[in-house]
Amino acid sequence: MLYFANYSGDADSSIVRETWARLIDQALWRGGIAEACSVLKRVGANIYPGDGAILPLDTLCLHLEKAALERLNSGAEAVGDEDVARALLAACKGAIEPVLNTYDQLLSNGAILPSPALRLRLLRSVLVVLREWAMSTLAQRMNTSPVGASLILGAHSYDQTAAVSQGVRDKITSAANRYMTEVRRLALPQSQTEAVYLGFRELEESLISPYSFNRF
Numbered sequence: 001m002l003y004f005a006n007y008s009g010d011a012d013s014s015i016v017r018e019t020w021a022r023l024i025d026q027a028l029w030r031g032g033i034a035e036a037c038s039v040l041k042r043v044g045a046n047i048y049p050g051d052g053a054i055l056p057l058d059t060l061c062l063h064l065e066k067a068a069l070e071r072l073n074s075g076a077e078a079v080g081d082e083d084v085a086r087a088l089l090a091a092c093k094g095a096i097e098p099v100l101n102t103y104d105q106l107l108s109n110g111a112i113l114p115s116p117a118l119r120l121r122l123l124r125s126v127l128v129v130l131r132e133w134a135m136s137t138l139a140q141r142m143n144t145s146p147v148g149a150s151l152i153l154g155a156h157s158y159d160q161t162a163a164v165s166q167g168v169r170d171k172i173t174s175a176a177n178r179y180m181t182e183v184r185r186l187a188l189p190q191s192q193t194e195a196v197y198l199g200f201r202e203l204e205e206s207l208i209s210p211y212s213f214n215r216f
Contacts, residue, residue, distance in 0.1 A: 020056060020060060023039060027039040033068050037064065040087045040088070041091055044091025048091060048095075049098075057099065058102050060088070061084065061106060061122075064084045064087070065084050081128060084125055085126075086128065088102070096129060100129050107123070116188045119182075120183070120186055120192065123196055127179070127200060130200075131203060133168070134206075172204075176200040176201070180200045180204070
């Protein structure tokens with residue numbers, strides 16, 4: 001159905017987006033965020049990368065993050081900080097930058113995200129994505145798994161952490177620094193934002209300091 005919608009001639013891909021919205025809503029009704037994320041992983045990975053229009057990451061991300069916040073706040077479901085971000089990564093077959101760019105796009109648009117609580121929810125997900133980027137890059141260069149890479153990054157070893165390429169480290173540390181500023185701008189009590197702020201700061205420090213490595 002998604003392939004058919006993609007070739008319907010709809011210039012703004014509204015049919016594809018509506019099809020995805022129905023698919024995600026049905027999954028939310030059946031089994032909450034867990035089921036919706038499972039559907040996204042399964043269906044998304046089968047059609048990624050396509051031409052981009054068939055997997056509208058911005059629509060999917062916003063739909064799921066809003067639903068996650070609503071269900072978490074209402075007590076309807078225990079939703080983890082990593083659930084939506086990891087579903088998007090799985091749908092993109094582990095490709096980090098398309099997912100990170102999606103969060104960037106949403107966070108840069110105040111009209112789309114006027115709610116500080118929703119912005120904080122997305123920033124938590126961004127932290128997950130940046131950590132995954134650091135671990136997966138190190139894992140590739142050290143010929144280990146992402147789990148093994150997380151242990152290396154927490155083991156106070158500058159030489160091993162330096163195996164993360166300079167270009168990737170620069171991108172991650174720059175993004176972490178930028179998002180620390182974004183967290184501080186939120187009109188929310190510090191008690192709600194401090195853990196996220198510290199997460200970005202520790203990630204940045206673990207990649208730039210030879211003596212300040214913190215377990216991800």
